Amino acid sequence: STDPLVIFTPSGKRGRFPVGTPVLTAARQLGVDLDSVCGGRGICSRCQITPAFGDFPKHGITVSRDALSDWNSTEQRYKDKRGLIDGRRLGCQATIQHDVVIDVPPESQVHKQVVRKAASARTIIMDPATRRFFVEVAEPDMHDPTGDLERLKRALRDQWQIDDLRADLAVLAKLQPALRKGNWQVTVALHQDHRGGPARILDIWPGYHDTGLYGLAIDLGSTTIAAHLCDLADGQVLASSGVMNPQIRFGEDLMSRVSYAMMNPGGAGEMTEAVRMALNGLVQGLTTEAGIDPALIFEAVFVCNPVMHHLLLGLDPVELGQAPFALATSDSLSLPAAQLDLSTVNECAQVYILPCIAGHVGADAAAVALSEQPHKSKDLVLVVDVGTNAEIILGDESRVLACSSPTGPAFEGAQISSGQRAAPGAIERVEIDPATKEPRFRIIGLDMWSDEDGFAEAAAATGISGICGSGIIEAVAEMRMAGILDPSGLIGSAEQTGTPRCIAEGRTHAYTIWDGRPEGGPLITVTQGDIRAIQLAKSALYAGARLLMDEMGVDKVDRVVLAGAFGAHISPKHAMVLGMIPDVALDKVQSAGNAAGTGARIALCNSAARAEIERVVQQINKIETAIEPRFQEHFVAASAIPHATDPFPELAQ
Ligand code: FES
Numbered sequence: 153s154t155d156p157l158v159i160f161t162p163s164g165k166r167g168r169f170p171v172g173t174p175v176l177t178a179a180r181q182l183g184v185d186l187d188s189v190c191g192g193r194g195i196c197s198r199c200q201i202t203p204a205f206g207d208f209p210k211h212g213i214t215v216s217r218d219a220l221s222d223w224n225s226t227e228q229r230y231k232d233k234r235g236l237i238d239g240r241r242l243g244c245q246a247t248i249q250h251d252v253v254i255d256v257p258p259e260s261q262v263h264k265q266v267v268r269k270a271a272s273a274r275t276i277i278m279d280p281a282t283r284r285f286f287v288e289v290a291e292p293d294m295h296d297p298t299g300d301l302e303r304l305k306r307a308l309r310d311q312w313q314i315d316d317l318r319a320d321l322a323v324l325a326k327l328q329p330a331l332r333k334g335n336w337q338v339t340v341a342l343h344q345d346h347r348g349g350p351a352r353i354l355d356i357w358p359g360y361h362d363t364g365l366y367g368l369a370i371d372l373g374s375t376t377i378a379a380h381l382c383d384l385a386d387g388q389v390l391a392s393s394g395v396m397n398p399q400i401r402f403g404e405d406l407m408s409r410v411s412y413a414m415m416n417p418g419g420a421g422e423m424t425e426a427v428r429m430a431l432n433g434l435v436q437g438l439t440t441e442a443g444i445d446p447a448l449i450f451e452a453v454f455v456c457n458p459v460m461h462h463l464l465l466g467l468d469p470v471e472l473g474q475a476p477f478a479l480a481t482s483d484s485l486s487l488p489a490a491q492l493d494l495s496t497v498n499e500c501a502q503v504y505i506l507p508c509i510a511g512h513v514g515a516d517a518a519a520v521a522l523s524e525q526p527h528k529s530k531d532l533v534l535v536v537d538v539g540t541n542a543e544i545i546l547g548d549e550s551r552v553l554a555c556s557s558p559t560g561p562a563f564e565g566a567q568i569s570s571g572q573r574a575a576p577g578a579i580e581r582v583e584i585d586p587a588t589k590e591p592r593f594r595i596i597g598l599d600m601w602s603d604e605d606g607f608a609e610a611a612a613a614t615g616i617s618g619i620c621g622s623g624i625i626e627a628v629a630e631m632r633m634a635g636i637l638d639p640s641g642l643i644g645s646a647e648q649t650g651t652p653r654c655i656a657e658g659r660t661h662a663y664t665i666w667d668g669r670p671e672g673g674p675l676i677t678v679t680q681g682d683i684r685a686i687q688l689a690k691s692a693l694y695a696g697a698r699l700l701m702d703e704m705g706v707d708k709v710d711r712v713v714l715a716g717a718f719g720a721h722i723s724p725k726h727a728m729v730l731g732m733i734p735d736v737a738l739d740k741v742q743s744a745g746n747a748a749g750t751g752a753r754i755a756l757c758n759s760a761a762r763a764e765i766e767r768v769v770q771q772i773n774k775i776e777t778a779i780e781p782r783f784q785e786h787f788v789a790a791s792a793i794p795h796a797t798d799p800f801p802e803l804a805q
Pocket residue numbers: 176187188189190191192193194195196197198199200242243244245
């Protein structure tokens with residue numbers, strides 16, 4: 153007679169197994185993703201499965217009620233004490249008797265898919281580096297003089313096939329009490345390195361310890377530090393928060409911070425200390441908000457630009473301020489969080505920092521590549537991460553190029569006369585009627601246009617305080633479309649434009665968007681200086697993209713992805729009217745939101761993704777804009793709105 157046939161759903165994996173084989177064992181042998189923390193002892197219930205009964209014509213089998221064994225005492229005890237959903241069985245206890253179809257519910261899979269909100273978003277498959285393992289350790293006796301740690305290692309090798317193990321002193325200190333309290337059964341949090349290095353025991357608890365494990369995905373930007381606190385079992389974000397980077401007081405932009413380090417002995421150290429303190433505060437806020445014990449945070453993944461990278465690590469960034477922009481290291485880094493003075497996490501927590509692409513193109517750009525995957529794209533995609541510095545990636549599955557371009561902070565509303573950060577009260581969207589030249593706008597925090605009834609009363613709560621990055625881009629593009637601005641970027645006078653909103657300012661003009669002075673508010677205008685600042689920023693961005701296109705030998709890209717927290721708010725039409733991005737059909741411009749942050753989350757949840765991005769970064773061709781003469785040519789030509797020579801046929805549509 154033949155052995156019973158076992159079919160797992162949803163994977164469809166199938167095989168024949170001798171009567172009496174535990175379902176978990178069959179799953180293991182077929183490579184079915186079925187979780188287990190206790191190693192099949194009927195303790196953890198992570199192996200829950202649902203057998204299906206009846207006729208399965210598709211598979212050509214009929215499953216009888218007795219396809220699985222009766223409940224044994226272990227399984228019964230678990231059900232009585234902890235309860236099991238109707239129809240569920242413990243896969244490690246139930247054994248195969250006859251042909252059977254077995255469903256593995258999502259929560260029993262290790263490699264769960266994380267549901268993400270954005271439709272275009274890459275799915276994250278859970279494969280965390282840190283997981284829990286339950287082990288039974290042999291008791292010491294007079295004839296076996298080995299240490300407790302050695303016997304724990306032996307148990308992990310025999311029961312979980314993990315051989316190369318390290319334990320920090322902090323774990324060693326907890327080891328002996330945990331083993332005795334747990335009656336020689338313990339649960340360990342184990343960090344397995346994706347490069348195949350030794351696994352590390354990060355923590356140990358007596359008995360079976362059903363605790364959550366958590367991690368941090370941190371996007372360390374020069375202006376803001378954003379962090380997500382994630383559950384390492386299912387990838388859910390439990391809390392997110394951001395703070396200003398306190399290094400701003402040492403210099404607004406990256407180069408001024410490098411200068412600060414060059415001019416002031418100990419300056420780099422001051423900035424390192426400032427950012428580490430801010431990180432601890434940020435993480436503390438997140439754990440409080442989520443109601444989680446900081447000692448359960450076992451991992452943190454960082455993405456950042458090269459200067460932030462060096463300052464976080466306590467490395468002097470001086471070399472990054474001058475050609476040839478050598479990094480101390482461009483490789484990814486794995487190190488204990490304690491080395492970065494991260495004290496609001498488990499004392500043995502591990503940090504992973506993504507690799508840098510080049511001296512100007514950092515781990516943040518690598519994270520964007522991990523999230524957007526240009527290296528797997530069939531069509532040629534231009535990914536632009538817009539911030540103080542723009543990171544630009546161009547590529548497809550055959551080749552990927554990257555550069556960074558010094559856009560300056562104008563796109564973030566800095567160096568703009570009425571500019572401000574994106575915060576309630578900031579003008580974020582602008583439309584100008586081409587006939588009347590009258591503007592209407594929206595402010596952050598209020599879901600209505602300025603020409604709707606009741607706007608003034610509703611806006612009184614926050615006030616109208618200034619104009620943020622996306623607002624200034626829309627304002628300038630709308631001014632151009634309404635004929636207030638000529639192609640060279642000059643604002644016309646009241647006579648030339650026919651609107652009193654164009655007011656004289658010295659020898660130039662400014663366009664009034666909002667005059668709040670009668671109510672004691674600000675006068676918000678777009679000045680000639682603002683236009684110049686935006687022109688410089690957009691020329692730098694466009695020139696960087698063109699340089700990559702030259703290198704690739706193309707004059708058109710198939711699609712454009714706008715990334716960055718700010719990229720999420722730029723309207724594609726306005727970006728193209730300004731000539732920020734090369735001409736492409738508007739429906740081929742997508743927003744990826746904070747792709748760097750997403751990349752950090754992917755690397756946190758999936759340790760194989762760390763290996764993937766390390767490989768991809770090796771293959772990315774870096775183009776250095778600073779030494780490329782064509783960059784200057786492109787930059788000058790890109791100053792016109794949208795461009796002096798390049799055609800923008802899609803705009804005409
Ligand atoms: Fe732990 Fe089945 S594997 S209960």
